[in-house]
Amino acid sequence: MFSDYSWSELGSIFAMQGFAGLVLFSVLVLMALGLAIIFGQMGVINMAHGEFMILGAYVTYLVAGFFEAFLPALVPISFFVAVVLAFFASGALGVAVEMSLIRFLYKRPLDTLLATWGLSLILQQTYRTVFGAREVGVTLPSWMMGSLPLTDIIEIPINGLIVMAITLLITLGVYLVMFRSRLGAQTRAVVQNRTMAGAVGIDTEKVDRMTFGLGCGIAGVAGSAFTMIGSTGPSAGQLYIVDTFLVVVFGGAASxxxxxxxxxxxxxxxxxxxxxxxxxxxxxxxxxxxxGILMLRPQGLFTLKVRR
Structure with a gap:
């Protein structure tokens, strides 16, 4: 497998594939962060998580078209406006889904799996009806195109760097929310002991709603990032949902x-x-x-120690 390449060619291949892996890593982290919050903190198996990502992608597509048609002078910043709107659109849908469906299914993980799988099919058909069955692409601002030469052989795409920068900011934001904010403290209190958290005055239903909305909003940001590396279709989210669950379970559901x-x-x-x-x-x-690794370590790579 390696004998057909020289050492210099192998070095270039591993470098280029490593960077491509970092771009995939960025999208998986954005997807998995939202799912880890929902699955790890709330115990809800959200099979529609990919469709929340695709909602963010379609929002990005609509915003890009709007700026091209009505605000061409502001096209260079259209993507960042789309990221913000994608977060709020997917988050708002997540809050609505939690209030109308998920809150009746807590402590019933298999029921949440079936219910969100049905929701996934409904959202896919809705996207297919509204946007059509064909995949659509987002026209990026010109300054986000092209690549930066690292060596004579290796070039780094600018949009890949932007995706990684967005992932870094979102990851930092999630850390601050979960470990340095009032919502994060309340969320961790509800996870550890829901009854006691309610007894000390925490509105557990509101915490559940905000947590689910936050996880879905992060998936919307992942959808915006996804438009930079691939086209958007009604069922594109299903391509990532298995890998995302794999990431969450392998890493440790609450870590x-x-x-x-x-x-x-x-x-x-x-x-x-x-x-x-x-x-x-x-x-x-x-x-x-x-x-194979999970057979030896079923709790995942990292686990949280919770007092029972």
Whole structure:
């Protein structure tokens, strides 16, 4: 497999695939952070998480078209406006779903799986009806196109750097919210002991609603980032939902650090193997490796110690 390449060619290949893996890592982290908050903190198996991501992608598509048609002078900043609107659109839908559906299914994980799977199909058909079955692409501002030459062989896409910068900011924001804010303290209190949290005056229903909305909003930001590396279609979210659950379970369902470490490991492994093997074989080998590790360590890479 490696004998057909020289050492310099292998170095260039690993460098380029490593950077491609970082872009995939960024999207997986954004998806997995939202899912880790919902699944890890609330115990809800949200099979519609990919559709919240695609909502963010479609919002980005609509915003880009609006700026091109009515505000061409502001096109250079249109993407960042779209990221903010995607967060609030997906977050608002998440709050509505929690209030109308999820709050009746707490402590019934299999029921949440079936209910959100049905919601996933409904949202896919809604997107197909509104936007059509064909995939659409977002026209990025000119300054976000092109690449930066690292060496004579290796070039780094500018949009990949922007995706990683957004991921870094969102990850920092999630850390601040979960560990340095009132909402984060209330969320962790509800996770550890819901009855006691309610007894000391915490509105547990409001915390659930805001937590679910936050997780879905982060998925919307992932959708905006997704438009920079791929086209958007009604069922595109399903391509990432399995990998996202794999990241969350492998890293540890309630650990943000584990989510990041797991996303990095899986994305780098898949990106490198896809160059030398087929994409399907890379996924199979990655899945088998993760399953083997989980058999030895079923709690995942990182776990939180919670007093029972």
């Amino acid at each position: 943000l650090l584990g989510t990041i470490a797991s996303a990095f490991t899986i994305s780098q492994a898949q990106s490198t193997m896809e160059f030398f093997l087929s994409g399907s074989m890379a996924k199979v080998l990655t899945l088998l490796t993760v399953v």
